[in-house]
Amino acid sequence: MFTACIVGASGYTGAELIKIISQHPQLTLTHCFVSENSQYQSMLVSDVHPQLSGICDLPLHALASTHIASIRNDFDAIFLATPHEFSHDHLPAMLNGKAVVFDLSGAYRLPNTQVFETFYGFAHQHPHTLKKAVYGLAEWYSDNIKMAQYVAVAGCYPTASLLALKPLIENDLLDLSKLPVINATSGVSGAGKKASATTSFYEVSLQAYGVLNHRHTPEIENYANTPVIFTPHLGGFKRGILATLTAFTKSGVSLRDIQNAFDSAYAHQPLVRVKDSMPKLDHVIHTPFCDIGFAFDPTKQCVVVTSAIDNLLKGASSQAVQCCNIRLGLPQTMGLI
Ligand SMILES: NC(=O)C1=CN([C@@H]2O[C@H](COP(=O)(O)OP(=O)(O)OC[C@H]3O[C@@H](n4cnc5c(N)ncnc54)[C@H](OP(=O)(O)O)[C@@H]3O)[C@@H](O)[C@H]2O)C=CC1
Numbered sequence: 001m002f003t004a005c006i007v008g009a010s011g012y013t014g015a016e017l018i019k020i021i022s023q024h025p026q027l028t029l030t031h032c033f034v035s036e037n038s039q040y041q042s043m044l045v046s047d048v049h050p051q052l053s054g055i056c057d058l059p060l061h062a063l064a065s066t067h068i069a070s071i072r073n074d075f076d077a078i079f080l081a082t083p084h085e086f087s088h089d090h091l092p093a094m095l096n097g098k099a100v101v102f103d104l105s106g107a108y109r110l111p112n113t114q115v116f117e118t119f120y121g122f123a124h125q126h127p128h129t130l131k132k133a134v135y136g137l138a139e140w141y142s143d144n145i146k147m148a149q150y151v152a153v154a155g156c157y158p159t160a161s162l163l164a165l166k167p168l169i170e171n172d173l174l175d176l177s178k179l180p181v182i183n184a185t186s187g188v189s190g191a192g193k194k195a196s197a198t199t200s201f202y203e204v205s206l207q208a209y210g211v212l213n214h215r216h217t218p219e220i221e222n223y224a225n226t227p228v229i230f231t232p233h234l235g236g237f238k239r240g241i242l243a244t245l246t247a248f249t250k251s252g253v254s255l256r257d258i259q260n261a262f263d264s265a266y267a268h269q270p271l272v273r274v275k276d277s278m279p280k281l282d283h284v285i286h287t288p289f290c291d292i293g294f295a296f297d298p299t300k301q302c303v304v305v306t307s308a309i310d311n312l313l314k315g316a317s318s319q320a321v322q323c324c325n326i327r328l329g330l331p332q333t334m335g336l337i
Pocket residue numbers: 007008009010011012013014033034035036037038039040063080081082083084086104105106154155156189190191192193194311312315316
């Protein structure tokens with residue numbers, strides 16, 4: 001058995017991690033942490049997340065800043081379900097002990113520090129740690145994940161977008177003189193637990209946001225090796241992301257080429273299901289799967305790919321555990337299906 005802790009356990013992705021790890025055959029969740037000044041400190045997990053009553057009754061411990069460095073030797077796996085700024089500031093102190101760190105935030109997902117000033121609003125202070133980070137898109141980077149000391153788990157929109165785009169890019173099927181276009185809609189849980197007017201039930205109405213400047217654009221572009229036009233939308237539902245990619249293929253590319261690209265990428269990947277029809281959110285919500293469907297028009301040489309995930313699971317917590325399984329030499333689906 002491996003021991004694990006979660007930092008940020010009072011939030012939405014924290015709750016999903018608690019649920020998965022509590023039921024995992026090879027991980028033992030021994031500690032759940034919240035911030036020093038958290039309103040939830042000393043409460044039980046099951047008081048803060050009543051859906052976890054009977055699944056986890058651990059208390060939420062306040063993690064004092066003076067204690068952060070010491071947890072690196074207390075656990076085999078540390079899961080950070082914390083804001084980007086917390087992970088940025090404190091992840092380096094958690095390294096070089098026995099723990100492998102799985103960071104759900106965006107703080108270590110990109111090698112270029114400039115991106116953080118432009119898209120995250122802070123100057124990155126740990127360029128060396130950044131350069132050594134392993135990107136946690138499980139289906140594409142498992143060789144690196146197997147040896148990682150810390151994994152920057154892929155973002156939610158990037159997971160949906162890259163799983164749709166990468167088979168086409170890696171097989172050199174696209175005419176990239178015309179930029180791939182990705183339109184994606186997320187449920188409100190993507191914005192986290194903290195209340196805000198823009199994500200309140202009364203205010204939400206399907207709308208594009210972050211147009212041409214969302215922080216997931218550089219993340220998608222970096223791992224797809226191509227510029228894209230990415231437009232996120234906020235939908236009036238709780239969970240899930242549906243992403244639709246539209247791109248032009250090189251001349252001569254056939255439907256069979258596209259089918260082969262998706263089959264060779266995912267035939268042996270149990271958590272990506274390539275479908276004969278377009279996926280829908282209901283089929284992936286509360287699951288660790290990404291469903292993918294596509295259509296191709298040979299006259300226009302145009303391919304449309306749709307992917308669907310649960311943003312809190314394949315877009316965050318279940319993918320973090322999938323990466324942890326890979327890192328610990330366990331079957332990648334252990335505790336997930
Ligand atoms: N929601 C989503 O769909 C996805 C989220 N992510 C990323 O995962 C991370 C968590 O997201 P999410 O769960 O949605 O966010 P939430 O806002 O729901 O939860 C974040 C939690 O972090 C805790 N926290 C804040 N500051 C600190 C601190 N200094 N020390 C310890 N804990 C702290 C807060 O709890 P308290 O105040 O009680 O300490 C809060 O409950 C973020 O980086 C987000 O970008 C990634 C992919 C998808």
